[in-house]
Amino acid sequence: MKYHLVTLGCQMNQSDSERVKRVLEGMGAQWTDSEEEANIIGILACSVRQKAIDKVYTKIGKWNKRKASHNLITFISGCVLPADKEKFLKLFDIVFAMRELPQFPQMLSQYGITTPAGLERDNLNPKEEISFFWKVKPKYNSSFEAFIPIQNGCDKFCSFCAVPYTRGREVSRPSNEIVDEVKSLVEKGYKSITLLGQNVNSYGLDKKGNEITFSELLDQIGQIGESTSNQFWVYFTSPHPRDMGREVVEVIAKYKCLAKQIHLPIQSGDDKVLIKMNRKHSVKKYRETITAIKELIPEATLFTDIIVGFTGETDEQFENTRKVMKEFKYNMAYIAMYSKRPGAASYSWPDDIDIKVKKERLALLTKDLAAESGAYNSNMIDRVFPLLVRDTDKKQGFLSGQTEGKITVRFASEDHSLIGQIVNVKITSSTNFSVEGELVSSEVEVVG
Numbered sequence: 001m002k003y004h005l006v007t008l009g010c011q012m013n014q015s016d017s018e019r020v021k022r023v024l025e026g027m028g029a030q031w032t033d034s035e036e037e038a039n040i041i042g043i044l045a046c047s048v049r050q051k052a053i054d055k056v057y058t059k060i061g062k063w064n065k066r067k068a069s070h071n072l073i074t075f076i077s078g079c080v081l082p083a084d085k086e087k088f089l090k091l092f093d094i095v096f097a098m099r100e101l102p103q104f105p106q107m108l109s110q111y112g113i114t115t116p117a118g119l120e121r122d123n124l125n126p127k128e129e130i131s132f133f134w135k136v137k138p139k140y141n142s143s144f145e146a147f148i149p150i151q152n153g154c155d156k157f158c159s160f161c162a163v164p165y166t167r168g169r170e171v172s173r174p175s176n177e178i179v180d181e182v183k184s185l186v187e188k189g190y191k192s193i194t195l196l197g198q199n200v201n202s203y204g205l206d207k208k209g210n211e212i213t214f215s216e217l218l219d220q221i222g223q224i225g226e227s228t229s230n231q232f233w234v235y236f237t238s239p240h241p242r243d244m245g246r247e248v249v250e251v252i253a254k255y256k257c258l259a260k261q262i263h264l265p266i267q268s269g270d271d272k273v274l275i276k277m278n279r280k281h282s283v284k285k286y287r288e289t290i291t292a293i294k295e296l297i298p299e300a301t302l303f304t305d306i307i308v309g310f311t312g313e314t315d316e317q318f319e320n321t322r323k324v325m326k327e328f329k330y331n332m333a334y335i336a337m338y339s340k341r342p343g344a345a346s347y348s349w350p351d352d353i354d355i356k357v358k359k360e361r362l363a364l365l366t367k368d369l370a371a372e373s374g375a376y377n378s379n380m381i382d383r384v385f386p387l388l389v390r391d392t393d394k395k396q397g398f399l400s401g402q403t404e405g406k407i408t409v410r411f412a413s414e415d416h417s418l419i420g421q422i423v424n425v426k427i428t429s430s431t432n433f434s435v436e437g438e439l440v441s442s443e444v445e446v447v448g
Contacts, residue, residue: 009046150195225257301405
């Protein structure tokens, strides 16, 4: 019995896929890279983007045609809106919420596949289901990089976002499970660990004082770094500006293993747009957090998310977003043109910004980002940085990796044994969005 899994969307879906693989292989299924060879084939969907949902329909149409000549069971999970789920029930053999993963073997048993009785869980509420889901040990996709879910769901209800309707309300994973997983990964030599959640810095708030806070969780993880000689970096995504307090920044500054890279989505640089987005933070509040980062972690790189062309966005409001791009000097911004998503509050609002205007604003903001990123990259030249080598580069004879600040660097080498290792690289040249360097001795003094 062979299986294949298609994973769409964010890092949370990537992490979830590792647990799906563990359950399937625990049942005796073997992974295949080929969809055509698979007897069980599934997809982890992403309802945040229409393109991702369109891809789901393309895939299931192709798979259902194969059923006429091939023994095949199809399933779908991940981020699925109720309206999409209703449609998928008619197209897929099995549709389940990710928190129901421990019951997945029982679902498959209806198709004649034997399952371990110990994995069956009946009549559980959503919070109990997600707790059992987290106990499923992941089959990590990498030997040096891992993702650890610490929280699921969202209580923020941003008007443009469908996540609260696909993932449910916020639920925090027990901190002892998180810390144990980090310890285990560090002992195995993992170099990059990312804590995942829809709103990681609201971690523990749903437990009403019966769980530690996000800053306290980071402190415990930081202590793991202090107690080992293994070099590793811990990241987290995504925080919400409303809950991002100074205490989190102070803990990051305190421990070497807590990566000096922060992804803090602003979405817009205009307060009226932020109110319409129901973001629950102002530019002033956001600025206070950035000021703390610049003060306590001046070497930190800063990433963000921005939406252009949101309902009613004026030229002046867009210019305010351009101003914050220049003020905060982002190293990277994931800029998206606004599009409606069924289930989100803004779906019923007019999408009244012409696509041509959206594209123009996207181009202008990308140009602004290039200027800020380019200035930072240029300042890296002649400095030495530790680099986690991730893969071969598209440029022949080169490897590629990322600094602690997640700046991608390539360097000349064909020694593939370096992949998964942290090496020192001296930066020799840069462009707005790319950096090149050369491998240097580990004895050379590095940044940080």
